[in-house]
Amino acid sequence: QVQLVESGGGVVQSGNSLRLSCAASGFTFKTYAIHWVRQAPGKGLEWVAIISFDGSHKYYADSVKGRFTISRDNSMSTVYLQMNSLTADDTAVFYCARGRGEFCAGGGCYSLSDWGQGTLVTVSS
């Protein structure tokens, strides 16, 4: 079965950096795009970033552009989210999620079929 497991969350001071990991199993990792989505405490979901199946295309939300970097290692079936210059507004549960369709065919990137359990990032001021 498809499994996504996030790790790397924790408490970090404002202005510092953190790297999240998303380890995948149960599917052909190298053929699927992966997203990061976050949820601030008591708030709604916010899309953060996507990386294509081969890592050649990356897109970010305006709120994180220039501060966050998404990457992947297909040999390790893992996606990373490097987060720099963190502020209190970045405090959230971060989820990784798989795009529904292989190779993003037919817009399959744009729906998220499987999600991890999330990892909490707390930025203290």
Added chain:
Amino acid sequence: QSALTQPASVSGSPGQLITISCTGTSSDVGGHNYVSWYRQHPGKAPKLLIYDVSNRPSGVSNRFSGSKSGNTASLTISGLQAEDEADYYCTSYSSSVTLMVFGGGTKLTVL
């Protein structure tokens, strides 16, 4: 403020039918057929209910259906059950500044 507009809350009694709306613009909901809907129970990860406006993933009950008219998409839940009490989110591909946008979420209460 979220890019897509959803009602903050809706409610219904067991067995009833309810509809949740999701209003965007011609750059997202109105211009593309990549609207998805998710259900999230407290403390849990979201679950995909509908993709590409009206398609259900395997295993999702046919009590859930999706549609779109102009810049507004809708999720309809029929035969309301206690387990449907949760938060519901829409999302859409966007051809404007950001690739994907979420709605603010709708809390469904089953009376």
